[in-house]
Amino acid sequence: MKLLRMGTEGSEKPCVLDADGKARDVSSVVKDFGPQTLEGVADTLKGLDLAEFPLYEGDQRIGTPISQPKNIYCVGLNYTDHAKESGLPVPEEPILFNKSASTFCGPNAPLYYADHMTKLDWEVELGIVIGKTAFGVAPEDALDYVAGVTVVNDVSERSWQIDRGGQWMKGKSFPNFCPTGPWLVTLDELEVQNLDMWLDVNGERMQTGTTSTMIFDVKTIVSYMSSFMKLEEGDLICTGTPPGVGMGMNPPKYLKVGDTVELGIENLGSQKQTVESL
Template sequence: MKLARIGPKGQERPAMLDAALQLRDLSGLVDDIDGAALHPDKLARLAALDPQQLPLISAPVRYGPPVARTSKFIAIGLNYRDHAAESGNPVPKEPVMFMKAISAIAGPDDDVPMPRGSTKMDWEIELGIVVGTRARYVEKAGALRHIAGYVLVNDISERFDQIERGGTWDKGKGHDGFGPVGPWLVTPDEVDVGALEMTLDVSGHRRQAGNTGNMIFDVATILSYVSQFVTLEPGDMIATGTPAGVGLGMKPPLYLSVGDEMRLSITGLGEQRQRVVASV
């Protein structure tokens, strides 16, 4: 099942995609796609619907973030060996965990404002986990039961702020619009998270091409690990790391400029397209 939220910012309404990837209106059945709607019983009721019986939503539409009212946006760094190598870092012994600001969450095709004074704005395609049930001190063996679905994430970074301003990575990860998510939340029955192809292009040039099978720490390990430190609530998201090909790893490094366009795709999770614009 593929769920989405469509409409202007702050006015999104819930939708489901049918077999032809046409949008169908869910607003008469659920208030929104949020933590409450992601309970397994509620997802099962939605999965039992015949999408053809729901009102068709005509294009064009704006996709918003597929989950509303997320309380925590957590990310895992250096989770692909090739990315750790290109960044000049050793392969981590434990997941590298950091936070992205909730205000960084954006729709998959929204413009991304370049922060004032930015010199090293970078891209990172990632598989995102969406939590469906409360998870605290979860064992790896049972971790997947807590997942409502998966999303495509662009973990945009300002490397100067992240690396050269001191303290944690959060400074370079939490700028407004630095977390495009979607277009869809895809339930686990439709996704083999161990073998998803990932691609990211910048202004027509392929920069990243990877596969989730190359993650150092898999999805179950990540959710279990994070739950040892943070209680995960329904609707929370975890971005699971990026493969090689980021601007920081190029020789010489290559970063985003105003006017650049990023295009991202993960097998079965849809596509994103963002334009870098000047900060207001």
């Protein structure tokens, strides 16, 4: 299933795309998609005749595919070529860090450029959404704890991340640094480790990749993280980016006010953002 939330910000309705790609309002059977509502939602919706649900006819804004998560986690350097372009060794274990939950925004929300930014960068990533509490989960069972996957732009301010010392979180946590969506797609709809990825800046292709080249795959990431922490329903995990980020170019290339970023993942839909002065 392809789940999405549509409507004005803060008043989105849970919807499911039907076979014709039209959004059906399922709010009569599901309150929302997100923390406290994701567990069991696939079972609730499975087998229902979507034609019996009304077409969504409200505000056509596509919101985040889940409501506000409590936690946003990230896996760094999870593609060999990206580690190489970053000048860093390929990790032997997943590199974990956080993004502030306040970065979470819809797939087409603007990217903000503040006066003290100098190296605003892009990263197309596969996002994992946890469907139920996962703690001490074995790799062979890990996918049972995944509600679905989505598209994420792990936006980064490299000068804060690299040049200012400390942990990467400071370069990853500005408002709107985590556009997410448009859809949350359940794993029965796709081969999660065989999805093409792409990202364009001002119409020019910057990133081309595939989830088949992830160093640590989805089940490994979920299992590994659950050995250190309790993953909760609705948590979002950004799983790393393929090569082609601005920081890795020679010379480096970064976003400026007025630039547009478009990105997508096969079977998961696409996003578009414009950089705006804050």
